[in-house]
Amino acid sequence: MTPTPLPAAPGQESVWDYPRPPAVEPTSELVVVTLGGVPVASTTAAVRVLETSHPPVYYLPRDAFEPDVLEPAAGSSVCEFKGVASYVSVRVGGRLLPRVGWTYPTPLPGYEVLADRVALYATDLSCTVDGEVVEPQPGGFYGGWITSRVVGPFKGSPGTLGW
Numbered sequence: 001m002t003p004t005p006l007p008a009a010p011g012q013e014s015v016w017d018y019p020r021p022p023a024v025e026p027t028s029e030l031v032v033v034t035l036g037g038v039p040v041a042s043t044t045a046a047v048r049v050l051e052t053s054h055p056p057v058y059y060l061p062r063d064a065f066e067p068d069v070l071e072p073a074a075g076s077s078v079c080e081f082k083g084v085a086s087y088v089s090v091r092v093g094g095r096l097l098p099r100v101g102w103t104y105p106t107p108l109p110g111y112e113v114l115a116d117r118v119a120l121y122a123t124d125l126s127c128t129v130d131g132e133v134v135e136p137q138p139g140g141f142y143g144g145w146i147t148s149r150v151v152g153p154f155k156g157s158p159g160t161l162g163w
Contacts, residue, residue: 003053003163006151013150015053021081022051024113031058034126035092041065041120047113049082053155053163055137055144058129059117070118073099083108088118090125097124102143119143 005016026047033040043064048056062070073087085102101120104111120127121143122136129147137144139156146154155163 001162003153003160006153008151011149015050015055015150015152015154018050018052018054020052021110022049022054024049024111027058029130030128031060031064032128033060033120035090035095035097035124037126038092039066040069040090040092040125041118047117049114049119053152053160054142055146055150055152055154057119057143058127058145059114059119062116062118065118070101071096075099077102079104081108082111082114090120100124 005014008014024047028044030044031046032042041060041064043060046058046060048058050056069090069092071089071091073089075087077085079085082104083106085104087099088101088103090097090100101118103118104114107114122134122145123140127134127145129145132147135146137146137154137156142156144154
């Protein structure tokens, strides 16, 4: 069953207008990530991956991260479009969030801009885009960030796997 897209108001985007395969676009929005009030990353040089039915996934350049907060994590996964993903953990002080992010060290053609960038799940981190607190994409599998800029419905909730 295909869902009915919500209408986008002026200044909003419908995730149902995003393409498949996904598009990648640069953004100058200020992206800030903290853990318990401690800085993790900050940048105005992120890129957004836009895919049908998904809120944008923000990929931050590695140099946007505070020193020593990213650690390699076990495991990998494969995206048919972007290639093989490696996982990262975030450590701030004595707190470790395992496998809270991922990267594509050698992305497939068309997605080369993702090399040396990291995407993060917003579930346990405080993430903002231009000062707006991000809501994580539902379901815990996908890593999209929901802001007032995008409307759904969004893939990830129960019953949406076939979208």
